[in-house]
Amino acid sequence: MKAINYISVTFPSRSANEAFARTAAACFAAQLDPTLDELGDIKTAVSEAVTNCIVHAYPDSLGKITLKGRILEGGIVEFVIRDWGRGIADVTQARMPMYTTGGEERSGMGFTIMESFMDKLRVRSSVGKGTTVVMRRRIASRSAGRD
């Protein structure tokens, strides 16, 4: 699918960057003229993916995270969140609701939110090499009769 526009941001896995990443994603998606609810969904999904990198990929150290965004034909916005951390041994299990290895401070609902709030979610991971999360959301055109 051809990209009409794109961004790429790299930042260390400091938790202060969670707000930066979701805000940057929302600003990028804003060019598709989304509703506030759609922007909220995008911010939440990106926040979950970046938090996963910080909590699970690099639990004891700082590592690199990239957030890439693309605007695709048909009013689709795509985000790719990638880390080079620990990786996930069993992605299917990790995507189950309530599953977490993060202790009582984590709810295990991050992937559930990403799946619910975006149209498509793909997770690729390799133990010791890192994880890539790809998410897409179509923003309905206002001229198509959306309120």
Add this chain to the structure above:
Amino acid sequence: MHVTYTCKDGNARIRLLGEIDHHAARQISAEIGRIIDTHLPRSCTLDLSGVTFMDSSGIAVLLRAKRRAEEIDGSFSVEGAGPQIKRVMQTTGLARLISIR
């Protein structure tokens, strides 16, 4: 993120201001816990009208606050949640566990 509160006649009202994410969650949980432990309220209301964003990190914060309030036989409820917060609560099933006004 700021946490303010009032406590009168056993009713604690805790107001959160800002964004609830993993970065802020631990501090918020600690402050809510401290307020409940200090005042031992009969009822605890968490006012989220000043919260502009919450992700799944907030679920653990709300569940811990509810558990702490109920451990001392108090009631717990949430009010003032905006659309984004309500959507997170509904998607994750939290809305079935916590009373939302």
